[in-house]
Amino acid sequence: xxxxxxxxxxxxxxxxxxxxxxxxxxxxxxxxxxxxxxxxxxxxxxxxxxxxxxxxxxxxxxxxxxxxxxxxxxxxxxxxxxxxxxxxxxxxxxxxxxxxxxxxxxxxxxxxxxxxxxxxxxxxxxxxxxxxxxxxxxxxxxxxx
Numbered sequence: 001x002x003x004x005x006x007x008x009x010x011x012x013x014x015x016x017x018x019x020x021x022x023x024x025x026x027x028x029x030x031x032x033x034x035x036x037x038x039x040x041x042x043x044x045x046x047x048x049x050x051x052x053x054x055x056x057x058x059x060x061x062x063x064x065x066x067x068x069x070x071x072x073x074x075x076x077x078x079x080x081x082x083x084x085x086x087x088x089x090x091x092x093x094x095x096x097x098x099x100x101x102x103x104x105x106x107x108x109x110x111x112x113x114x115x116x117x118x119x120x121x122x123x124x125x126x127x128x129x130x131x132x133x134x135x136x137x138x139x140x141x142x143x144x145x
Contacts, residue, residue, distance in 0.1 A: 012057065014072035031108055033101070035132025042124045046081055049122070054079045059118055079118055086123045098129045 054060045061074040094100055104125065113119045 011076075012061070012074040014063065014074060029109055029113075031105055033105055035129065037132060039126070042085075042087060045122075045124070046085055049085075050081050054081060054118075059120055062118055063115065077118065083117060084121050086121055088123065088125065090125060090127055092126070092128075094127070097127045101125065101127060101129055 057074065057076065060079045061076050063072060064075050065072050088104075090100070104123075108123070113121065
């Protein structure tokens with residue numbers, strides 16, 4: 001009950017599990033790759049995300065950290081979805097697209113998420129692999145709680 005009184009309207013305290021993941025040097029990401037047999041329209045996907053994904057509180061809030069015990073909290077923010085969508089310019093004649101996709105997603109962990117905006121990104125890779133015509137990679141911080 002005392003915790004609820006300390007939180008202002010719209011703010012949500014961070015769960016104990018999420019506090020574990022907010023420790024410095026303990027970065028943890030969920031990286032998901034989805035492939036499609038047919039090429040999709042990136043603009044239509046962005047519009048779909050505007051109507052669905054950002055309605056979830058964790059996709060439209062930033063993690064604010066403060067001093068002292070239990071000072072971390074989720075702060076709702078207006079999301080500009082285009083700031084979370086990455087469309088790299090990839091050579092369509094690339095020699096080994098499957099290896100490129102594996103290397104690209106493996107390297108995603110080395111680029112930190114911007115803590116000033118909600119902790120997720122979607123990467124649209126126009127890349128024809130053995131299994132699909134277009135790939136979508138996503139990086140989501142494990143601060144869900």
